[in-house]
Amino acid sequence: MGVQERKEREKLARQEAILKAAQKIFLTKGLDQTTIDDVAEKAELSKGTIYLYFKSKEELYISVFLKGLDVLMGQFQAMRIQLQGARADELIQEVKEIYYRFFKEYPEYFYINSLLYHGRIKDKINPYIWALTHQKTKKCLMVFADIIQKGIADGLFRQVDSWKTANSFWGAATGVMMLLEDEEHRKYIGIPIKELLDYTTNLLIESLKVRQL
Numbered sequence: 016m017g018v019q020e021r022k023e024r025e026k027l028a029r030q031e032a033i034l035k036a037a038q039k040i041f042l043t044k045g046l047d048q049t050t051i052d053d054v055a056e057k058a059e060l061s062k063g064t065i066y067l068y069f070k071s072k073e074e075l076y077i078s079v080f081l082k083g084l085d086v087l088m089g090q091f092q093a094m095r096i097q098l099q100g101a102r103a104d105e106l107i108q109e110v111k112e113i114y115y116r117f118f119k120e121y122p123e124y125f126y127i128n129s130l131l132y133h134g135r136i137k138d139k140i141n142p143y144i145w146a147l148t149h150q151k152t153k154k155c156l157m158v159f160a161d162i163i164q165k166g167i168a169d170g171l172f173r174q175v176d177s178w179k180t181a182n183s184f185w186g187a188a189t190g191v192m193m194l195l196e197d198e199e200h201r202k203y204i205g206i207p208i209k210e211l212l213d214y215t216t217n218l219l220i221e222s223l224k225v226r227q228l
Contacts, residue, residue, distance in 0.1 A: 029060070029064070029068070030068050032058050032059075032060070033054065033058050033060065033065060033068055033069070033075070034075075034078060034079055034082060035058075036054050036057035036058035037049075037054045037057075037058075037075050037076070037078075037079050038079045038082070038123070039057060040053050040054055040057055041076060041079060041123055042122075042123045046072070046073070046076055049072065050072070051065050051066070051072055051075075054072075054075065070139075070141060071139040071140070072139075073136050073139040073140055074139060074140045074141055074144060076136070077136070077140055077144055077145075077148060078144060079123075079124075080124055080148065081144070081147060081148060081151060083117075083121050083124035084124075084148075084151040084152060084154075084155060085151070086117070086121070087113070087114075087117050087155055088151065088154060088155055088158075090113045090117065091110070091113065091155065091158045092158075094106070094109050094110070094113060095158070102166075102169070102171060103162050103163070103165045103166030103169060103171050103172060104166065104171065104220045104223075104224070106162045106165070107159075107162055107184075107216065107219070107220055108216060108220075110158070110159055110162065111188065111212060111213075111216045114188055115192070115208075115209060115212055118192045122196065125189065125192065125193055125196075156178075156181045156182060156185055157181070159180075159181040159184060159185065160177040160178050160180070160181040161177075163175065163177035163180050163181060163223070164177045166223060170225060171223075171224060171225065172223040172224060172225065173223060173224070173225050173226075175223060180219075180223070183219075184216075184219055187215050187219070188212060188215065188216070191208065191211050191212050191215055192208055192212065195207070195208040195211060196208065
């Protein structure tokens with residue numbers, strides 16, 4: 016291994032260590048209470064080293080979120096391979112299950128997503144990383160839009176705007192999970208998260224299906 020290649024590997028390994036440390040800290044303390052000093056201590060690196068890779072706490076926060084999108088996209092891609100030939104309504108149900116499991120395993124990513132368009136976040140993020148966030152989010156949404164298109168092509172779903180439908184479902188599913196994650200909301204609504212998510216998904220599927228005369 017050449018010197019340059021070794022240095023590049025060390026750089027990537029250090030960046031990965033920072034992201035892993037940051038994810039753990041953000042998960043327990045949230046954005047506001049976390050400091051770069053916390054991350055540096057967890058990663059066993061100097062504060063200056065952290066700033067060599069990320070210009071602000073907010074940029075580091077979004078970079079953790081991008082890793083989450085990679086995980087989610089990987090699960091969507093695996094689903095498409097495993098369920099080749101499945102009906103569009105079955106694929107929508109599986110997307111819902113993947114998204115719900117992702118929410119339970121990585122709840123912090125949903126909190127990060129809720130802050131994406133907050134001014135104090137955007138202003139402190141590298142424009143390239145900001146653009147990458149939109150690009151990867153769109154890629155995840157396109158998986159769902161493609162499923163809608165498949166349903167239309169197969170004659171299962173009526174003609175609709177697949178992109179608008181994908182965004183509607185994504186927003187509704189995210190809203191259900193974030194709303195009912197709060198204990199106070201769960202108390203007065205009185206419906207478990209998964210039950211309401213299933214209901215929302217079934218409602219969408221039924222609204223898309225071609226009506227039989």
